[in-house]
Amino acid sequence: MPPFAGLDRRGVLKASAAATAALAASLASGRQARAAGGTKTKRPNIVFIMADDMGFADVSFNGQRDFTTPNIDAIAINGARFPSAYANSAVCSATRTALITGRYQYRLPLGLEEPLAGVSPPGIGLPPEMPTLPSLLRDAGYHTMLVGKWHLGELPKFGPLQSGYDHFFGFRGGALDYFSHHTRTGKPDLWDQDVPVEEAGYLTDLIGQHSVAAISEFSKTDKPFFISVHFNAPHWPWEGPDDEAESNRIKKTNLLHLDGGSKKTYQDMIQAMDRQVGAILDELKAKGLFDNTIVIFTSDNGGERFADVWPFSGQKTELLEGGLRVPTAMSWPAHIAKGQTCEQAMITMDWVPTLLAAAGTAPAKDYPSDGMDLLPVLTGAAHNLCRANYSGATRPIISGPCWTDIINISRSRKTPICSTWRTIRSSARTSRRASRNALRRWLLPGSPGTKPCCPKSMPASPKA
Numbered sequence: 377m378p379p380f381a382g383l384d385r386r387g388v389l390k391a392s393a394a395a396t397a398a399l400a401a402s403l404a405s406g407r408q409a410r411a412a413g414g415t416k417t418k419r420p421n422i423v424f425i426m427a428d429d430m431g432f433a434d435v436s437f438n439g440q441r442d443f444t445t446p447n448i449d450a451i452a453i454n455g456a457r458f459p460s461a462y463a464n465s466a467v468c469s470a471t472r473t474a475l476i477t478g479r480y481q482y483r484l485p486l487g488l489e490e491p492l493a494g495v496s497p498p499g500i501g502l503p504p505e506m507p508t509l510p511s512l513l514r515d516a517g518y519h520t521m522l523v524g525k526w527h528l529g530e531l532p533k534f535g536p537l538q539s540g541y542d543h544f545f546g547f548r549g550g551a552l553d554y555f556s557h558h559t560r561t562g563k564p565d566l567w568d569q570d571v572p573v574e575e576a577g578y579l580t581d582l583i584g585q586h587s588v589a590a591i592s593e594f595s596k597t598d599k600p601f602f603i604s605v606h607f608n609a610p611h612w613p614w615e616g617p618d619d620e621a622e623s624n625r626i627k628k629t630n631l632l633h634l635d636g637g638s639k640k641t642y643q644d645m646i647q648a649m650d651r652q653v654g655a656i657l658d659e660l661k662a663k664g665l666f667d668n669t670i671v672i673f674t675s676d677n678g679g680e681r682f683a684d685v686w687p688f689s690g691q692k693t694e695l696l697e698g699g700l701r702v703p704t705a706m707s708w709p710a711h712i713a714k715g716q717t718c719e720q721a722m723i724t725m726d727w728v729p730t731l732l733a734a735a736g737t738a739p740a741k742d743y744p745s746d747g748m749d750l751l752p753v754l755t756g757a758a759h760n761l762c763r764a765n766y767s768g769a770t771r772p773i774i775s776g777p778c779w780t781d782i783i784n785i786s787r788s789r790k791t792p793i794c795s796t797w798r799t800i801r802s803s804a805r806t807s808r809r810a811s812r813n814a815l816r817r818w819l820l821p822g823s824p825g826t827k828p829c830c831p832k833s834m835p836a837s838p839k840a
Contacts, residue, residue, distance in 0.1 A: 419735050420708060421594075421669040422513070422602040423587075423660070424727070425653060426475075427703075428468065428525060428611035431679025433686040434646055435703045440684060443643045447654030448705065451673050455707030456716035456754060463677045464724040466692055466699035467491040468550055469527045471676045471724050472606075476508045476528065476539065478728025478745035490693075491550055492527060494561070501529015504538040507740035509728050511540025513602045516737040519594045522546060524583045524606035537570060541604075544569055545586045552608055553631055554579040554615040555623035560630040578617045580609045580645070584652025588659045595663040600735070605656065609649040612637070614682070616644030642682035667709040670734060672727065675702040708734070712754050720753045720760045 432438055435445045437452040438459070464474035464481055469492040473481040481487025484503070489496045502508070510520040521543040522536040527550050529535070536544040547565045552558070557566040557579065566573055575582060587605045594601040614637025615622050626633045653673065660666040678699040679685055680692040690696025704722075706712070711734075725747035732738055732745075739745040752758035 418668060419517075419600045420710070421600050421660075421665055422518075422731055422735070423591075423605060423656060423669060423671045424603070424731075425605045425607070425656070425671070425673045426524075427607050427609060427649065427673070427675040429677060429679055429683065429692050430610055430646070430675035430703060431683030431685040431691075432688060432698065432701045432703055433684040434610070434679060435705075437705065438703050439686060442639070442684075443647060445646065445650045447650045447657060448673050448703075450654075450657060451671050451707045452705035453707075454709055454714050455671075455705065455712045456718045458704040458706070458718050458720065458722055460719055460721045461674065461702055461704035462700045462721070462723045463675065463702050465490065466677050466694055468676050472525075472528055473502065474723075474725040475676075475727065476502065476510070477506060477743070478509060478725050478732075478739055478747050479743065480725070480746050486528060492529070493550060499533070501534030502539050504534070506539070507743050508540040509731065510536075510602060510604070512732060512737060512740065513735055514540055514542065516735055517599055518735065519543075519597070519599050519601035520603075521590050521594075521601070522604045522606065523587045523590065524604070525550075525608055526606075531570060535570060543590070546583065546606065547608070551611060551613070551631060552579060553613055553623055553626075554608070555620045556627065558627075558631075560632075562627070578648065580607060580648045580652055581617070583607055584649075584655050587652070587656050591656065591659045591663065591665070595665060602731075607649050607652075610642055610645040610679075610683070612681075614638070614641045614645070616641050617648050618644070637682060639682050670706065670708045670731065672704075672706045674704040674724070676724075678702060706754070708754075713756070716754070718750075718753060720750060721763065722750060723747065726750055 433440050436449045437445075437457050463471045465471045465487075467490045470481045470487050470490050473484060473487040477484070484506070485497075486492065486500055486502055489500055492500060510522070514520045520541045522541045522545075524546040526536055526544070526546060526548045528539070530548060535548065536546075545568050547557070548567065549559050549565050551560060552565055555578065557564055557574075559565045564572060564574065566575060577585075583605065587603060590601070590603055594603075613623070613626060613631045613633060619641065622633070622636060626636065657666065657671070660669050660671070677692050678690065678694075678697075678701060683691065685691060685698030685701070688697035688701055690698030690700075692699055707714075725745065726749075727747070729739060729745045729747050729749040730751055733749045733751050748761055748763060750761070753761060
């Protein structure tokens, strides 16, 4: 029986793991030992798995009913699931910009392309001089490799090898046929390093196989590794592992087939990806690396067409929960307790300071991350962290762990889940005007009457 089969969809969202003992002390002692030249604590390997256009409920651990994703679920079972995880954008390349830089995507012209496409201005891409997650890990002594989708600019100026990855196998554009490996314009787009290659096979399987091979090769050295596994699935064209005939049918349609696809095909695409996730996890275990490897699974944005975004509305490209809330799980058995449900509100760019901290390094001083280090929450050293979000220039619109729960508070007497709102809740019982006034005081730093859960000193609004 699947591990989440006993829960209905609503029960999955409400499920919460028991509190676990803090493990932050072991991480801190390891860093101190390395700094003092004492016993060496081995740094974690990192495997970052990103799906493409996957809906929030397209995985069993978020309530998928029609099929199971046992291998993706295993990441959550061996670590934590994040029901309040958001993508930096509702489209692909903007989120990937935030993921690789750890900063708001709008700091770069590339992040303003939603998404980067053939109609984008020429010369747009990720600047090679920009510090990135792979370049910072490489400088810290990691092997680095991208397997799968890049979508952050074209050669000769832009590419994975120009932005911190030592190795690359995959494709550079936004969409690729799963069998011909051609783009919408009919051009081949499969690469090994900066050399175009031809390799027969279903794209999802090729990405998984090359990821497994990279783990096997890197395991022969003493250096830790960082592998980005960026699947094309379940992005269109709607082609499962047995749909090569459909690939041939749509060759002359720019990969668009509005008459194609089905829920069953979409299911086949996700389950093919799930099998490759299982192969990656199996290889880590076979090499004795699983316990000290951080494995993350997420999506670049919400789903579209056949995706399941329950219980939300909206889809890819839309700034609704269905376009931004993404399935997310992380495991690191050596340091993160199993079976957690982390209610921390998080966003894609948070992974950069989190992973750098786990690796014993930090973002570049001249390019500080806009994200937050989530390790204190995951290790039990801290409760949900506070964060600021902005409307316009500098005014924080919501601060604190319940930033998605404060909707229409002046219209509803529903009790908010955050204890910070005791004053507002009390005022709401008196009058709606008092509720609005209490909310206004809480939102404005330094105002008397309530105690915000974030410091009065808020970080500056995003700038280039």
